[in-house]
Amino acid sequence: MKPKKKVEKIVFQSEKDVPLMPMSLGSMLYNKTGSWRNIRPEIDLAGCIQCGICWKFCPDISIEIENEFPVVNYDYCKGCGICAEECPTKCIAMVEERK
């Protein structure tokens, strides 16, 4: 995985500094929702044909393509299993989180 940008959590002290529109302020960089998961996808790259279907279907944008192969970003993957279901070679296994 590429190293992630480090950010400080933004907390405004005054309403004057809060933007008019509710918009992203990098909050998802520290709000790591992957901890909600209780099963995780594990990709056996030996069976992968690099079709990119898992990348396209992941509703959480948690599959990235690195060096032409899919990599799961466990910081945000919720363990929904859609990637495993859609993978044409069935090389993604959903396994129990160990703790």
Next chain:
Amino acid sequence: MKKVIMGNHALSWGAQLGRAQVIAAYPITPQTQVVELLSEMCANKTLDAKFIKVESEHSAMAACIAASIAGARTFTATSSQGLTLMHELLHWASGGRNPVVMGNINRAMAPGWSIWTDQNDSLSQRDTGWIQFYCSSNQEVVDTVIQAFRVSEAVMIPSMVILDAFALSHTYEVVDIPDQEKVDAFLPPFNPPIRLTPTAPHAFGGLTSPEHYFELRYKLQKDMEKVPDLVEQTGREYEKMFGRYLGQVEDYRCEDAELIFVTSGTAGYTARVGVDQLRQEGVKAGNLRIKMFRPFPFAKVREILTKAGKVAVVDRNISYGHHGVFYQEVKSALYGRDHNVPLFGYITGLGGRDITPEIYKEIAQLTLAKDKPEEDITWIGVKR
């Protein structure tokens, strides 16, 4: 240029003169002609807008919100069941500070299935954070749409321009269509402070923790509170250029009135006829027509009504288990004032039953006969 047009087409003309850039709308009786003419205007290129066909009103508003976030001036129109289907997205547009302008034709809510007018559709959107204007003539519709774009974009809050089903939507009147050049001078292109753009990408409307949500709502209310003054200023500027003043309320012969009707929409226009007839009979009547319902024109209402002998609020709507909505609002505006003017609440004209000058005479008789109201709702015209 003077033209004889229907109320629905007055909305379309307002959107064209305001140079709306994106229109996403779904047809519904009695609003359909608004969308028909707008699609023709787009096809004929008299209006350079992207017309997005959608499968529901919910989607129409979603498309408008997205276009508005991208920085486009956006218009839509709906009515009744369509408006209430949008309900979730109405909150989204105001909370997201997207200054969409929408026409709504007041049509009674089903069941019983109705296509005729009353105000329960738009008044049940009261707390969604939209500015609401109620119109009583086709001229006012055109003028209001143009000014609504300016007011909405100045405070980044969406506006609803509201007219009665059939009584206005399908009624033909002479309308002075403002010159495009002058409208362009009055209404410069939309240039929002924040927008969705690839050069500064952002996600809009995402998770907002308790650390900031409260402040977003505080800011929305504070900006809403700026609207009454803004509507006055914008109205004066418009008056200088076009000779017609809009404002928050219309005060008709209220100065010396012993009885003031509080009205809205086309019933507020008929009220003027009622007032004139009553005055001929020696009753000093006046009419305060509320044009802007949200934000509520507290200062104007207090200024005019505290001088009245009696006030009769005429509601073409009802908040079940409470009273007429305008009655509640006027009451809350007057509560705690030194002058305790007796306030009478009347409900009439639901589901498109006509509100005639005779009804105003009946209301005047009932109001003048009592020192104080004995009930919060007096029903006018129920078959009993």
